[in-house]
Amino acid sequence: MSNTANSKMSMHNNEDVEVVYSPPSTTREFPINLEHMLVLRDTMKAYKRCGGRITASDVSPETDGDGLNSGRMYTMCIYPPIVGHAVSVNGVLSVCEAAYGEEQPSDMMAAVRMTNLTSLKWVVSDTTGCITPVAVGRLNSSMMTRASLVYERVGPLTAYNNHAVCEAAGHTMNSSFWQNMYPILDDVECHYGLYGLMHDNTVISLGSAAGSDIEPNLEEREPKREQGGFLDMCFTPQSKSSGKVRALTIGASVRIMTKRTIDIACDILSVLRFGNGIGRRDWVVRCMGFCCTVAERDVRKLVDRWKTYCEPNMPTMHVFKDAKVANLSLATGVIIRPMRTVVESDKFVVQGPCVDSVSVHNSDTMEFANLSFPSREMEPEQYFNAAILTIPFAAWTADPRLNLGMQMLRQGMSLSRISGDATIVSHGEVEPLVKTPLTDLIMAKSKGAKLVSVPGVQLVTAFVNRSMNMEDACSVSKDLAESGIFAWSGYINYPLPSNPGPMKIGMKMIDKDWWKPGIDGTLAEVRMSKVGDSHAVVHVGSKKLEVGDKLGVSHGLKFTVGELIPLADMPRIVNETTGEVVVPNLLISTKNLTRGLGGTIREMAAITNLFPSIAAFRNWSGHKPTKTYTLEKQKEVEPKLPSGVLMANGKELRFKDQKVGMRTVKATYGIMRVLQLRHVASLKHHYASTDFRSVTVPRGRYRQGTPRLSEGELVSMMMQNMPSLQQARDQL
Structure with missing residues (x-):
């Protein structure tokens, strides 16, 4: 498709009028101050050229569990024009909507042609007070172009989550369920937020106790106070692919263009039936095919009417004051609320979200709605400084878990649930649902800078290229399992x-x-x-771990205790250079590090590569592009890692097997993996509100075996690798 598309449309008087339209370029560069997790390759190139923050890890991932090639990037594919733009497709002036898929820049235009586009539907009739379907050719071409090109410079973004959209469609409009999630806009407070996207979902699933989608049991779906946030971090709608469903954004509205959406748009546009505005009619109002010129007073009346609605299918209003364009978007999908940045005292300050106006600029919609941002001092700094660093997840992602790290981070901080557009405020430390001896020790030490060391027990993890009858199986030292530390x-x-x-x-x-x-x-x-x-x-x-017990998290990687091995029979890892010996008490297959939590660990390492030390990471206060740090620089963290590097790549390990006899495996104890695991643990253990919850019930189904131990417990074990090695080296 060329940048200039000519389309001839027939009017009702059978005259042909040529409409000339220039759609946005498919290779346009997004504003450099826009931070988001919807990664396009061209966007990443623009970030690098402009000195923006990009992922700096030079470590490529292994093949993902689904057989994907190393380094293959997945994203929520965005086809330009992004939202509500007019574009000529195969000679028909249409509206292009976002779709979900793998981002392939070379195929973008072909995909646009194959997308089920919605044709323009409405224009203003000559009859006063009517909005009727009339041929698009009657529109003034310059007016249509002007209404669309405002997005080329500062356009909104949308992403399409097909399963989440289906879930949102299962509730009636008068359900109190929606009122809890979408408060009246006049009651909404706008706050400083994070760059880009976060996860939020006020819904949990407890099987039949949660009710059905038609008749939800709201009381049971709301997390209890003692649960410290979410019982189930991410509500998953019932679907065949439920394991891969993820909510996308915090406070985001799932938009479905239903008949109700069109009815609301028609009601909002009905304020234009009579000439309410006094002054020049130099504003363009557009809603898909409806396009007309009005006065500024009319636009303010549109916004006032838009504010009166509170439901998931309401359209989204975009106001561009400089261009004098107002667009009422009916696009399907999940509307993303990106933030804008301003420079204050040589620091980058984030502002947003812009309520329901998805704009990457000074929000004129906020001004027209008489809503403003509060002072920056009201916001919880500890949350922002850490969560903001989940942005560079773009380098290596597994479909479609771009925000898995945010889910882990939020769960670890034990923040209370967020309702709709409520303030993101931590209510302090929340008592865990279950405490174990290990939890008590970890929480007592989590406020300090040093890692936790369990007296008398060295928690050391080795990663081996073996599997058992379960793909997520792990082997645990019998002595450790029966020591009572996991009681x-x-x-x-x-x-x-x-x-x-x-x-x-x-x-x-x-x-x-x-x-x-x-x-x-x-x-x-x-x-x-x-x-x-x-x-x-x-x-x-x-009081102890048994075969079949779970070590893991509510989402992502889960380990099942597959066997308990006496400590004397556990493999020894020998440093081939120095001869030093370390005995691990947890064996995990390397295959588990290519997906779920392992993928997040890998990606989190790319984030920490941007900072010279954990201290710099914690004290980060602005946009500070850095260079790629070498492995030696990565080791400059607090507390200091041991000066020596224990490597046992490809070392053969032998241990007994009651059925097979001697069994040989290969262990990989690489410094990079240890660092990656340790960085994740450092993030979670930095906060006083760390919540190591231990009992969670599997979503919608109750499996045989004990409830799972928490992610915090597992990560704390992995975290012990380097400090435990230091102590083991001192004892040798």
Whole structure:
């Protein structure tokens, strides 16, 4: 498609009018002050040319679990024109909408032609007070071009999440569910936020206790205070590909262009039926095919009417004061709210989000809506300084988990849930749902700069290229599993069937047929929700790890204890240069480091590569482009890593197997992997609000085996590698 597309449209009087339109370039450069996680290759090139922050890791990932090639980038594909732009496609003046897919710049225009585009629908009729379908050819070509080109300089962005869109469509418009997520705009406070995108979802899933999409049980879906945030970090709609669904942004509205969306747009546009404005009619108002000129007073009336709506299918208003263009967007997908940056006292200051106006500039929509930003001092600095560093996840990503690191970070900080456009404020440290001895030790030490060392127990992890009967299996030292360090106890809410039988406080739940978790539990209380659903509060616990127990997180990588090996039979890692010996007590397959949590660890390393030390990372206060740091510079962190580097790449390890006899594997104990794991742990352990939750119930299904130990527990074990090695070296 050429940059200038001619399209001849027939008017109702059978006269042909030539419409000349120049769509935005497919290789346009986004503003350099725009920070977002929707990565286009051209955008990354622009960042590098302009000295922006880019990923600096020179470590390429291994092949992903789905057989993808190393370094293959996935993104939410954005086809220009991005939102609501007019474009001539195959000779028809249409509106291009965003689509989801792998970003291939060479195929972008071909993909646009194949996209199911929505034709322009409305224009102003000559009859006063009517908006009727009329041929597009009646529009003034310069007016249409002007209404579209405003996005070429400072345009909005959209991303399309097909599963999330389907989930949002399952609720009625008068449901209180939406009122909790989308407050009236007059009640919305706008706050300083992060660059780019974050994750937010106020919905959790507890199986049947959460109700259906048509009749949701809101009381059960809301996280309880003792849960310290989300019970389930990311609500996943029911779908065949539920394991790959991720919400995209914080406070983002899932937009579906339904009949209701069009009805709302028509009602908003109805204020233009009569001449309300006094003055020059030099503003262009556009909503897909509807396009007309009005006065500024009319635009303000449009915004006032737009503010009265509060529901997921409401359209989005874009006001461009300098260009004197107002656009009412009906695009489908998830509307992203990028932030803008301004320079104050030689520092980059972020401002936003811009409510529902998706703009990367001084928000004229905010001005027209009489909404403003509060002072920067009101915001939680500790959250921003860390979360802002999840932006350079662009280098290596696995479809479609671009924000997995943000989910982990938010979970680790134990922030309270965010409702709609509420302020992102930490309520301090929240008591974990379950405490283990290891948790107590970690939380007691997490405020300091030094890593935790468990007295008498050296937690050392080795990564081996072996697998067992389960792809996520790991091997744990029997001595460690039975040492009591993993002892835990806590409460879980379990939905009761319609006829549970006699219930008595103190009874053992293992005797009940409907009790699915494969662990003994004691009934502590029976509660009734407001809608009449009952659930049991069951006390569960264990003093040791057993085969089948889970080590992992609610999302991402999960390890299943596949075997318990006596410490004497665990493999020894020998430094071939110095002869030093280290005995690990946790063996994890290297295959697990190519997806999920492992992928996040790999990507987090790329972020920390941008900073000379963890101290610089924590004290980061502005946009400071850096050069790529070498491996030696990466080791300049607090606390200091050991001066020597223990390498055992390809070293053969032998240990006993009761069935097979001697079994030979190869262990890889690379310094880079240790650093990557350690950086993630340093992030999470820096905050006083670190929450090492241990009991979570699998989403919508109750698997045999004990509830999972937390991500914090697992990462803390991995974190011990380098300090434990230092202590082991001192003992040799």
